[in-house]
Amino acid sequence: MKSINILTQEAIALLKSLIETPSFSSEEDKTALLIENWFTQNSIPFKRENNNVWAFNKYFDENKPTLLLNSHHDTVRPNQGYTNDPFKAFVKNSKLFGLGSNDAGGCLVSLLATFVYFYENQNLPYNIVIVASAEEESSGKKGLNSVLKHLPELECAIVGEPTLMQLAVAEKGLLVLDVIVKGTASHAAHNNADNSIYNAISIIEWFNSYQFEKISEQLGPVKMTVTQIYAGKQHNVVPSQCDLVVDIRVNDCYNNSEILEIVRKHIIAEVNPRSMHLNASSIAVNHGLVQAGIALGRTTYGSPTLSDQSVLSCKSLKLGPGETLRSHSADEFIYLSEIEEGIELYIKILSDFFRQ
Template identity: 65%
Template sequence: MTQEISNLSGEAISLLKELIGTPSFSSEENETALLLEQWFRDHDITFHRENNNVYAFNKHYDQNKPHLLLNSHHDTVKPNSGYTRDPFKAEIKDGKLYGLGSNDAGGALVSLLAAFTYFYKKQDLSHNLIIVASAEEESSGSKGLNSMLEILPEIDVAIVGEPTLMQLAIAEKGLVVFDAEVSGTPSHAAHPNSNNAIYNCIDVLSWFKNFNFPKVSEVLGEVKLTVTQIKGGNQHNVVPAGVDLVIDVRVNDCYTNNDIARILKDQAPCKLTPRSLHLNSSAIPKDHPLVKSGMALGRSTYGSPTLSDQAALSCPSLKMGPGDSTRSHSADEYIYMAEIEEGIELYINLLIGFLQKTTS
């Protein structure tokens, strides 16, 4: 590790400590946006802000070159009840940096900031570099990365920073959430009723349990359909008119979200209403130069079951970052300091390999 990269690593970890100490729930990221603005000022980088999204372009921007987006988010979920530590106090113990958002996705965000800063003043890059520290990722809100795509130039390829142990997530499942209604006939519990909505749920739940989408992705596997919520009735002596279900569908790259909605609405034995169809699956070809650059560094490829801001992008995108996805949204969240240091160096080497290959 060169002295320049070592210095950037130290500064990135200091920034992450500040971010942890600053609450930034989705749509409430103003204070962390100010911290990110200060990073750019401290490194003499021209930056812009749109709502709580902070973004910048490399110094020698050339509109005739393709665009590579570096993106991660600075919002967090709310801490769960299992925390034994102060979620807003950055603490280091046994090489671990504890705190809410340390792993998801603070480590990836500060590592990408460091990598962008490393390349900011360099000339003769094959691509323009754009970094967006985005808001509202955890809530899939309307003022996050999706809103930035109307402002930014067309993106040709992207790296989305999320905890992947710095392995290469070359595909990501999409998401469709359905509200389902199982109907019946309301009645007094003391009277006969052959159309009890709660009993009708037995066959409906069995149908969802056994239903399979036939197309299986080489990278992402099967579409995963799960009933996650059920609600019906509010009095012990009244049979309700209906029971509400929530269906969570994780979509592979063999289907669009519109395909999933059409198939289920045609075949499911109950009324279904999708909440949204915009969180589609995403992928990047395994032979893409960006992926090849990562593989040359000993990184492996896989398909990710979790959702990120990749869902907002229509270009080839790679999900990669320090930290472990299994720690995300967990109590006493943490990231290893060494993971951040490794992440910054790997991001830089990944980009060096990509920019050299695409230039030659």
């Protein structure tokens, strides 16, 4: 078995290669090859579909429950604020710079190192499967959700996202609605009591003021925000339709179907969800994974940001090195010490969990 120190150095080297290989969502084929090479160099059989790469522990036993380790290797596109080359991995002041270093390359390579550490253990109480997933940033159809059909039933999961190695025990889901408000078209010079834009005002106000009854202990209330509005093409024509886009961040007290039903009940408009599968996620604080983290001094919290947890039906914990505020920022970086700590804590948490 490789030492944790060697695994850490190899993980950092892999992260540098990942940074220097563009991997925008749905364009991750070259970073998938790098991950394949990582498994090959560690003599680990793997499978790949599209740009998702996954592997099982050596002594997989179908009679044991299965734990998923997951993080993604796609990135957003670099923003215009970069002063560094986003595809140049370099270390300065103990920080590793480059696009995807923090979100979520540091998490991914730390989980890959952790998987290698446990890979040849014959006496694990759980199977381990690791998935390096694609299309997380775009919530694409060829991401983690497309791989789940190839996996056994999952008992629980650790999803690697930058949390400063604190325990995100809940995560808000996302429901985006296209709302079509109807009216009657007419010349602007004539009286019209059925102006679609005016009809939309009360609907916008409802989205702004409505309070859902159930408030999550970890995630707080459901939050609805009207983010886009489209209506009219000419100054002298009252439009027959006003279109709204509504962003809804769903807590773990509701599923997306329940939210949709409530919205449709309260407003007079056509309401079309863009997708229904990005549900809220949670794991009980008394779950063994969480308790193992707490015993190591980790704190729990609820996360407002979306991840691949949203496509999982099992209990899942979001946990990883790096800081979420650095994600999608200019001159993105992760501290080398965060990767070192991440690998060490992942291994300790799983070791303690497996002993329970």
